[in-house]
Amino acid sequence: xxxxxxxxxxxxxxxxxxxxxxxxxxxxxxxxxxxxxxxxxxxxxxxxxxxxxxxxxxxxxxxxxxxxxxxxxxxxxxxxxxxxxxxxxxxxxxxxxxxxxxxxxxxxxxxxxxxxxxxxxxxxxxxxxxxxxxxxxxxxxxxxxxxxxxxxxxxxxxxxxxxxxxxxxxxxxxxxxxxxxxxxxxxxxxxxxxxxxxxxxxxxxxxxxxxxxxxxxxxxxxxxxxxxxxxxxxxxxxxxxxxxxxxxxxxxxxxxxxxxxxxxxxxxxxxxxxxxxxxxxxxxxxxxxxxxxxxxxxxxxxxxxxxxxxxxxxxxxxxxxxxxxxxxxxxxx
Numbered sequence: 001x002x003x004x005x006x007x008x009x010x011x012x013x014x015x016x017x018x019x020x021x022x023x024x025x026x027x028x029x030x031x032x033x034x035x036x037x038x039x040x041x042x043x044x045x046x047x048x049x050x051x052x053x054x055x056x057x058x059x060x061x062x063x064x065x066x067x068x069x070x071x072x073x074x075x076x077x078x079x080x081x082x083x084x085x086x087x088x089x090x091x092x093x094x095x096x097x098x099x100x101x102x103x104x105x106x107x108x109x110x111x112x113x114x115x116x117x118x119x120x121x122x123x124x125x126x127x128x129x130x131x132x133x134x135x136x137x138x139x140x141x142x143x144x145x146x147x148x149x150x151x152x153x154x155x156x157x158x159x160x161x162x163x164x165x166x167x168x169x170x171x172x173x174x175x176x177x178x179x180x181x182x183x184x185x186x187x188x189x190x191x192x193x194x195x196x197x198x199x200x201x202x203x204x205x206x207x208x209x210x211x212x213x214x215x216x217x218x219x220x221x222x223x224x225x226x227x228x229x230x231x232x233x234x235x236x237x238x239x240x241x242x243x244x245x246x247x248x249x250x251x252x253x254x255x256x257x258x259x260x261x262x263x264x265x266x267x268x269x270x271x272x273x274x275x276x277x278x279x280x281x282x283x284x285x286x287x288x289x290x291x292x293x294x295x296x297x298x299x300x301x302x303x304x305x306x307x308x309x310x311x312x313x314x315x316x317x318x319x320x321x322x323x324x325x326x327x328x329x330x331x332x333x
């Protein structure tokens with residue numbers, strides 16, 4: 001029975017109005033946020049938009065962000081000079097961007113040194129995030145940094161194993177690495193793996209693209225029968241040139257950099273760096289929605305890709321064993 005003096009309300013009308021009010025609440029919140037334009041700073045290797053950067057942009061689009069409307073990207077390219085990251089990171093901090101995305105380990109360190117308050121998302125930090133002091137732990141990063149690590153140091157032995165299978169009887173392998181302090185660990189891990197596998201490792205420091213030809217010549221003089229590329233942005237950016245030189249010197253080469261085999265190298269094995277950048281967009285989205293970076297666990301790769309270029313193998317006079325072909329994620333004919 002209705003109360004005296006009050007209008008009778010139909011139950012369906014009441015429920016409908018209640019549901020509309022509930023549904024309208026998040027819509028109202030979204031409407032309030034609609035006018036917000038987020039600014040995202042990006043510290044990236046190379047000289048311009050590469051596949052990893054485009055993957056990040058696509059990741060943002062998939063999450064509903066529109067460049068120029070809801071988000072503005074502020075990319076800074078190191079152009080083969082990692083020391084520039086420090087200046088760029090300070091510049092982005094002064095701009096007071098909402099998030100900084102760091103594409104390499106040196107970029108992550110530069111961002112950390114530049115700000116303790118702006119959230120930082122590691123898009124593809126090579127290794128040692130805890131050891132380098134970037135995060136307190138992978139499970140609970142704490143502070144203002146989170147994101148994705150590649151854990152490349154666990155892969156040294158596997159790449160050497162692939163080379164041994166592809167080049168039977170191999171006893172000498174050259175390792176190309178860059179002089180950044182963080183890459184010293186990779187050298188030690190490759191040396192340990194080579195010792196356990198009975199292979200002599202020739203360590204060759206490569207500082208710039210101008211050193212590429214000399215490094216291959218040194219590998220040949222040292223009687224190396226294959227080359228391993230340590231994980232480094234320098235080798236990723238110039239993978240096509242490295243693949244060409246390796247073929248000219250008839251040296252089988254394996255890299256951890258995504259796209260090396262497609263660029264003409266023999267093999268690449270490691271986490272998909274392009275996909276890592278795409279997933280970094282998810283971290284940015286969570287942070288922009290109010291989640292603290294220190295509460296977001298750091299992701300490690302769960303899948304490693306083996307890509308083989310059979311055309312390059314044929315040019316080198318190599319037959320890839322079936323035991324390796326069946327493990328390949330992609331075979332380039």
